[in-house]
Amino acid sequence: MTNVCALTDIAPDTGVCALHEGEQVALFRIGNTEQVFAVSNYDPFGKANVMSRGLIGTKGDRYMVASPLYKQHYDLATGECFEDENIKLKTWTVQVKDGRVELV
Amino acid sequence: MSKKRIVVVGNGMVGHNFINTLVTSDHASEFDIITFAEEDRLAYDRVQLSKYFSGSSADDLALTTEAEYQSQGVIYTLNDKVVEIDSHAKTITTASGRKEGYDKLVLATGSFPFVPPIPGKDQDHCLVYRTIEDLENIEASAKVSKTGVVVGGGLLGLEAANALKEAGLETHVVEFAPRLMAVQLDEGGGKLLRRKIEDLGVQVHVEKNTKEIVAGEECRYRMNFADGSFLETDMILFSAGIRPQDELARQFGLDIGERGGIVVNDYCQTSNDDIYAIGECALWDNKIYGLVAPGYQMAKVAFNHIVDSLITHQEPALAFQGADMSTKLKLLGVEVASIGDAHGHTAGSQSYVFNDDIAEVYKRLIVSADGKKLLGAVLVGDSEAYGTLLQLMLNDMDIPGNPASLILPASDGAEPVGLGVSALPETAQICSCYDVTKGDISKAVQGGCCTMPDIKGETKATSGCGGCTALVKQVMDAEMEALGMEVNTDICEHFSYTRRELADVIRVKGYSTFAEVLANEGNGGCGCEICKPAIGSILASFNNEYVLKDEHIGLQDTNDIFLGNMQKDGTYSVVPRVPGGEITPEGLIAIGEVAKEFDLYTKITGGQRIDLFGAQLHELPTIWEKLIDAGFETGHAYGKSLRTVKSCVGSTWCRYGVLDSVSMAIALENRYKGLRAPHKIKFAVSGCTRECAEAQSKDIGVIATETGWNLYVCGNGGMRPRHADLFATDLDDETLVKYIDRVLMFYVRTADRLQRTSVWMENMEGGLDYLKDVVINDSLDICEDLERGMTRVVGAYQCEWKTTVNNPERLKRFQHFINADEEDKNLFYVRERGQRRPATEAERIELVELASNPVAGGE
Incomplete structure (x- = not known):
């Protein structure tokens, strides 16, 4: 388990990137809540480490992030790409404890 | 079952298409595929070759990459020519001595340029136009030449002439026949094309038979013609047609046509059943097809036949049945199209001709004796009707109504006569590059595609030459309508509003x-x-x-959230505002110092400012601190907002300027900077009607006259250029600003999402007159409100970067990792022309290897 940052380090409805066991992880915070998602920071289409800079929102009842480069959508909970069923971002489990964000 | 081995000789467009068809088919795993390229690069787009001179690189033209072939399991060898076929042992041998066995051999050797046997043709600056290497030679020769001649006024010759013109040479075209593009155009079309091309500064000489090329007096060479006249030139480009590259087939006993070409049957098999020939080297029904679409069709036929005979053991299902040679293109900026029997050779055919000398448009229709069917057409100067006419001919449809209406210009207000796409049969081929029919597109729509990118992704239609785009869109819309699908205007699922x-x-x-x-x-x-x-x-x-x-x-x-323009590798470009394009030497030096310190790739933009590329997220705040210290503000290059106000130097320096365009440009840029809008907004101000600032291609264009400013609105450069409309004339400074305030605020309030002013204007009911009525006559009684809105925005301006660098809380976001000071290790650069640029995929692989396996020192 890694304690990566304070919850308040992530402005509501935005993302940041954390280094976790040598991997780049994109963390997104839903609104002004304690709900935080973690997916790989690597954009498989754009081939760059940018996912944390994507815009988040909902598609139906799924939370999603849109790639900042070419706008593919990914399910924040499962990492699945909405446009290409063969593509999936790695995901991590996140805990928020005492105002800190932890990656499992 | 062991894999079957296919050897493809030649990696041009058609050879590559064959390979691509194979590796993307369901049978890909049942074949080993090997290809040999004579050139030192894999297949590239020869159709777009002339783009090499307008800035495309060899990489841009590439149809594939070595990495892609590797990932697809294609075995390829560059720079090695196949020199021997042993059809008994079923092997080939290359120039370097390599031997490969095959189950099926596919010859896609293409063609070579025909150079007429003129004495003196083999000198240094006598070149041809076919490969990228040829282009490099032409480029080198053009650098030491002032005048260039293209021998041959056909399609390729005119493209070559364009290349010479782009290279800045005084350009001539020498043609043996009495007119240009004699194969595709009739006399009237050829005549107009010549006139238009001569207007562009290319000199055309017809009915010239070159006798010899000797040393010149004024130029490097002199071409002496049979009629006693001559022409001096520094370089000569031969583009007098192509000849099939059939040497290998000829040497090893395959049947060859009387005038060249490897004879093939309807399945593209040569006289040896296990050897196929496709593309420009193949002779089918005594015809060579020098276009890419028939070549692709042959590739498909040959591949299907190979699968049928080796794998599924079925009767061949697909046969080559000839191809339509209709063509539409833009030559030196002139639209030209030729359809079917363009010369009216069909017995009893009749024709309709429309000729407009003023607008420089020529159109001729060839119709059947009974006037009901379209047989052919020639269009010069306006080829919009091409899609409709081609479908009429290909599908043997009855001409709707009076044939003349197909080529007459629409009278005011009337829709141009087109062909309802619903009239087309399902089998009508809409995209000839990828053989996509109307039925295919309808099926894609039924399967859920409802945008052009969807259709393109699903069917590949429009992804070749793009000539079918308008028609594809019509078919898609019609099908959507037929299915009762409503075009939903809601912005997205979260709001039921536009x-x-x-x-x-x-x-x-x-x-x-x-x-x-x-x-x-x-x-x-x-x-x-x-x-x-x-x-x-x-x-x-x-x-x-x-x-x-x-x-x-x-x-x-993406861009606004970090106040920078994200580039393909996730780094940013930085653009400080340079109002009106006016910059002090100190300012230039300051920008240069920053660029140097952070090793940023530096490029002058079209909007008269300087773009600095390759800044990493964590570098942005420091870069901006330095720029702000030097007196710069953010340029909002990242925003859908006012970008630049371009200006010419105006009356302060220019001998012709009538008003101070620079001061006006600076005033306007400072007034509207920071205004966010549905899309980006560009301005320009010209100091006289010579219009050096190109104001008529901008959203807001201002041109000085002796009697005040003329205001133009809603122009656009880019993908779909639109000339701005003249909105008001002879304005004083105050009225000019008032009108711009109102136009912009009205745009901000009423435009669609991501809609430029040009499209906004085009979709506005009542158009320009309506906008004038709103802004000049205040017909909606909102002008005061619009001005108030603008005053509020102008008053609230702040440099976003200044605010940001003064806000430590905000700066936290400007680092790659929230929990580490490290940089992104996935960034790789190489140096080119003295600057840094992102490494290509292939270069990146090399750099990664180098980093992980440094070359060991000798031990």
């Missing part, structure tokens, strides 16, 4: 955050990458608050 309606609601109800809008007007959910930036932009247009404020930061798209 952007314009959202703007009205936000303005009238006075909302100031996205959360309020979502709670009161939304359909649930959290919003998305469509509605968030749109509403963020609307809020900014009305209130102009700092976009990185807590309430707004989550609405900002």
Whole structure:
């Protein structure tokens, strides 16, 4: 388990990137809540480490992030790409404890 | 079962298409595929070759990459020519001595340029135009030449002439026949084409038979013609047609046509059943097809036949049946199209001709004796009717109504006569490059495609030459309508409003955050990458608050959220504002110092400023601190907002300037900087009617006259250029600004999401007159309100970067990792022309290897 940052380090409805066991992880915070998602920071289409800079929102009842480069959508909970069923971002489990964000 | 081995000789467009068909087919795993390329690069787009001179690189033209072939399991060898076929042992041997066995051999050797046997043709600056290497030679020769001659006034010859003209040479075209493009055009069409091309500064000489090329007096060479005349030139490009590259087939006993070409049957088999020939080297029914679409068709036929005979053991299902040679293209900027029997050779055929010397348009229709069927057409100067006419001919349809109406210009207000796509049969081929029929497109729509990118992704239609785009869109729309699908105008699932309606609601109800809008007007959910930036932009247009404020930061798209333009590798480009394009030497030096310190790739933009590329996220704040210290402000290059006001030097220096365009440009840029809008906005101000600032291609264009400013609106460069409309004349400074305030605010309030002013104008009911009525006559009684809105935005301006660098809390976001000081290790660069650029995929692989396996020292 890694304690990566304070919850308040992530402005509501935005993302940041954390280094976790040598991997780049994109963390997104839903609104002004304690709900935080973690997916790989690597954009498989754009081939760059940018996912944390994507815009988040909902598609139906799924939370999603849109790639900042070419706008593919990914399910924040499962990492699945909405446009290409063969593509999936790695995901991590996140805990928020005492105002800190932890990656499992 | 062991894999079957296919050897493809030649890696041109058609050879590559064959390989691509194979590796993407269901049978890919049942074959080993090997290809040999004579050139030192894999297949590239020869059709777009002339783009090499307008800035495309060899990489841009590439149809594939070595990495892609490797990942597809294609074995390829560059720079090695197949020199021997042993059809008994079923092997080939290359120039380097390599031997490969095959089950099936595919010859896709293409063609070579024909150079007429003229004494003196083999000198240094006598070149041909076919490969990238040829282009490199032409480029080198052009650098030491002033005048260039193209021998041959056909399609390729004119493209070559364009290349010479682009290279800055005085360009001549020498043609043996009495007119240009004699194969495709009739006399009238050829004549007009010649006139238009000569207007562009290319001199055309017809009925010239070159006797010899000797040393010149004024230039390097002199071409002596049979009629006693001569022409001096520094270089000569031969483009007098192509000849099939059949040498290998000829040497090893395959049947060859009387005038060249490897004879093939309907399955593209040569006289040896296990050897196929496709593309320009193949002779089918005594015809060579020098276009790419028939070549692709042959590739498909040959591949199907190979599968049928080796794998499925079925009767061949697909046969080559000849191909239509109709063509539409732009030569030296002139639209030219030729369809079917363009010369009216069919017995009893009749024709209709439309000739407009003023607009320089020529159109001729060839119809059947009974006037019911279209047999052919020639279009010069305006080829819009091409799609309709081609479909009429290909599908043997009855001409709807009077044939003349197909080529007559539409009278005022009337829709141009087109062909309802519903009239086309399902089998009508819409995209000839990828053989996509109307039925294929309809099926794609039924399967859920409802945008052009969807259709393109599903069917590949429009991804070749793109000539079918308009028709594909029509078929798609018609099918959607037929299915009763409504074109939903809601901005996205979260709001049942258009952007314009959202703007009205936000303005009238006075909302100031996205959360309020979502709670009161939304359909649930959290919003998305469509509605968030749109509403963020609307809020900014009305209130102009700092976009990185807590309430707004989550609405900002890719670029706005870090106040920079994200590039392909995730780094940013930085553009300081340079109002009016005026910059002091100190300012230039300051920008240069920053670029040097951070090793930023530096390029002058079209909007008269300087773009600095390759800044990493964590470098942005320091870069901006330095720029701000040097007196610069953000240029908003990242925003859908006012970009630049370009200007010419105006009356202060120019001998012809009548007003001070620079001062006006600076004033306008400083007034509207920071204004966020549905899309980017560009201005220009010219100091006289010579229009050096190109104001008529801008959203807002201002041109000085002896009697005041002329205001132009809603112009656009880019993908679909539009000349700006003259909106008002002879304005004083104050009225000019007042009108611009009103036009821009009206645009901000009423335009669609991501709609440039040009499209906004085109979709406006009542058009230019309506806009004049609103802005000049205040017909809606809103002008005061519009001006008030603009005053508010102007008053609330702040340099977003200045605000950001003074805000430590905000700066936290400008680092790659929230929990580490490290940089992104995935960035790789190489140096080119003295600057840094992102490494290509292949270079990146090398750099990674180098980093992980440094070359060992000798031990």
